[in-house]
Amino acid sequence: MNNELIPMQPTYYEEVQRKGYSRRDFVKFVSLMTAFIGLEQSAIGQVTKALETKPRMPVIWLHFQECTCCSESFIRSSHPIVADILLDKISLDYSETLMAASGTQAEAALKNTMTKYKGQYILCIEGSVPVGADGVYCMIGGKTSLQILNEVSEGAAAIIAWGSCASNGCVQSAKPNPTGATPIHKLITNKPIIKVPGCPPIGEVMAGVIVHYLTFGKIPELDRIGRPKAFYNxxxxxxxxxxxxxxxxxxxxxxxxxxxxxxxxxxxxxxxxxxxxxxxxxxxxxxxxxxxxxxxxxxxxxxxxxxxxxxxxxxxxxSFAGFGIEADADKLGEVALGVTVAAVAVHAVATNFGKSKTIHEHQVEGNESEHELES
Amino acid sequence: MANKYLHIPRLRRVYVWEMPVRFYHWLNALVIVVLIITGFYISNPLGLLSHFDASHQYTMGWFRFLHFIAAYLFFFNFIFRLYWGFVGNKFANWKQFIPTSGRFFREMWTVFKIDILMLKKNGKEQDHLSIGHNAMAGFIYFLTFIAFLVQCLTGFGLYAGMSSWWLPKLFAWVPAILGGDILTRQIHHWSMWFFILFAVIHVYLVFYHDYVEGRGEMSSMGGGFKFIEEEMFEKNAHQTPNPEKTAK
Incomplete structure (x- = not known):
């Protein structure tokens, strides 16, 4: 993230002071966050410095097919500064749930942020994108979710996929997935995506991901599936x-x-x-x-x-489709075992008829040899 | 004296299963039994009501420990067997298991007719073709190797997350590809049933072959020898899907 290019914005610390928090509150918050994101104690200074000097980061928070439980979880993070600063003052330029503006004004705010901070804003996405029936299942301002996603992700520095919906589709993508609900990583492949799954994810985890990005200006270390290792390893x-x-x-x-x-x-x-x-x-x-x-x-x-x-x-x-609600692997296995044993038993009986001549010959041979020994 | 028993075939002693193959077989049998028993316990532990505190017992811990020990033995034994498929005798060669020619499939069909359908040829019961594995058995063993592979991949995949050793960590990609541990665990559990069904049929067929053929099928995995009728030996030595010979 190239902060120099962002027009003058207050830093996080300035916002904290303006909100009436003491220096002590601020340092407590920083310590908490540093611990959550799995950094050493020595990194507290680094995080403090970042929040003191870096201007607040423009964030666009989009809501698609979701229940807003991620937002709810986020604003209930343990430390009030999480909600006050990271969400309230994070410069949430656009969030359907929390912004004051509505209608044309809201769309204008979105457009404004997208052009002003092109290539710098963080795109947070809550919810999956329905691609079925040309995306009519979730439309905002006359556009489908997919159109909005494509437009807004274009100028994003990174994408955070909040919750299981955005990370892996969650409930709405469960079979038979009538709306074609699709997680973000299957639609956007040219941007770094941080998956923060959970239904909802833990508020502190969400805050931690953002603080990490703020502090280091890059996405946290991710695991193979794209989740931050600090929380999902x-x-x-x-x-x-x-x-x-x-x-x-x-x-x-x-x-x-x-x-x-x-x-x-x-x-x-x-x-x-x-x-x-x-x-x-x-x-x-x-x-x-x-x-x-x-x-x-x-x-x-x-x-x-x-x-x-x-x-x-x-x-x-x-359970297995087509085998009844109660049929799990072990039930099927037991049935298969029964069938196998029965088949083996039938085969064993059949052998005595089908191979009777061979078996008889062997027996005669064996008996003859036995008698030979006796005589 | 000798003429009197001319109708009784003379048997040739053939060293079929070399020592490493027999060792592999019995170790494999043992660890698979251990893996199945401990696996069942791990998947659905017994309702154990104890008046002891948790600190006084380690039941699940021991079952898991046994499962992991057996899994490592199973894995290395499996690797060893793959190696032996290249350096062992012709009965242990990988070509006994992987169909590489039409001949292989034709023999499978013949075995099916003889052993399963029990068809007679010219009104006579048919003799068995093979000295080592027959083609059908070889192919089934090939399937078991696939099942071994599935169990190693899913098992170590699940284990990778809690291991600090590089070897299990090599398998960390498996749950990632399958979409998480839940499905990986289920595949691991489903596949186990293949081993149980295999064991039933395998043990039965050993009895069957011993009973019908009288060549020492059962003892062959002990001493390594099978006893082949001299006439059959001459006639069929070249019919065994022997890679070196059939290639020419």
Whole structure:
């Protein structure tokens, strides 16, 4: 990001002061963010300096097929400065949900930001893009989502795909996907895309991604799927406080049993923690208050691609289309095993008829040799 | 004396399964059994009610540990067998498994007619063709190798995330391509059933061949020898899909 080109904008620190926060609040916020994005303590100074000196970053926040839970999660980040500065003062030049302007004014604001900060603004996208039926399922200001996406992404420095919708399609792309809901990375290939999956993603994670970009002027280190490693490199299972119960083999068998009261592992209740990469176990939710497993509910794997279609929410197996709702791999396997054993049994019986002559000959030979030994 | 038993064929002792092949076979059998048992436990652990605290037991931990140990043995054993497919004897050669000629498919069809349909030829029960694997068996083993590969890829793919060693980390791309651990885990679980079904049929067919042919099929994986009728040996030595010979 080339900040010199951006016309005079107040820095984040100036905005913080204007909002009435003390220096102490600001440093606390910086420390928190530095920890969240997985930097060393020594980086606190770096982050502070960035927020003190860098002008606020223009952001366009587009909403397509979504439920706004990402925005909701974001503005409820634990530290008030997250909402106040990163969202409020981040220079949200355009966000359907939060901007004051509407109609023509809003469109003008969008256009203005796109031309004024061409090549510099961050494009945040919440929601998937419907491509079915020429995109009529989601239109804003007379344009389809795809048209808007293509226009706005053209001048973006980077794209942040908020939530599972933008990252992997989420619920609306579940089979049979009537609207042709498509995640951003399948539509835009010429821009760096940061996927921040989750339904919604954790507010602090969202803030952390933005702060990282602000501080270093480049996207954070991503994993193979395009998610920031700082938040998505560990399974929920590997950071879960109930993990010792899993290792010990102590499991909740039903939601109201004694084991549930004792807080045993929810693995057998269909917990997707072992197959889900997210920071829930570490960062937790609502300012570190809790997360689903802590509340006694198994993880449903909301930040994983296709979690909606890959099996049931309360079962770790997966049903098979055409074999009934209850037919999982093991049921099918048992049936296949039964069929195999039956086939083998039939074959064994058939052998004694079909090969009777050969078997008989061998027996005669064997018997003759045996008698020869006796005589 | 000797004339009296002329109708009883003389048998030739053939060294079919070399020591490394037998070692591979039994180690493979052992680790697959361990992998299936521990795998079932890991996927759906028993309802174990214990009055001990979690700190006093490590049940799932041990099952997983066994599963991973067995998985490593399985993997290296598999790699070794692939290597032996190039340096072992002709019965262990890779060409026994991968169809490279029309001959292979024709023999598969013949085996199907003899062993499955039990068709007679000129009113006579047909003799068996092969000394090592028959073409059908070879091809099924080829499929098992594919299944081995699937299990290694998905298994180490799932394991990569929690390993600090470079070897499992080499497989980290697998869940990324499949779209996450959920599906990877499910493929790993589904594929296991192939091994169970294979084992049933495999063990049955060993009994079957031993029973019908009387050539020491079952003991061959112990001592390595099969006993082939002299007449058949002469006639069929060249019929075994032998890469070196059929090439000429």
């Amino acid at each position: 560990k399974r929920v299972h590997d950071t879960c406080y109930r993990r010792p119960f899993y290792d010990a083999g102590l499991f909740v068998e039903s939601f109201d049993d004694e084991n549930a009261k004792k807080g045993y592992c929810l693995y057998k209740m269909g917990c997707k923690g072992p197959t889900t990469y997210n920071a829930c176990g570490v960062t937790k939710w609502n300012g570190g208050t809790s997360f689903p497993i802590q509340a006694g509910h198994p993880c449903i794997g909301c930040s994983e691609e296709n979690y909606w279609d890959n099996g049931r929410l309360y079962d770790r197996g997966s």
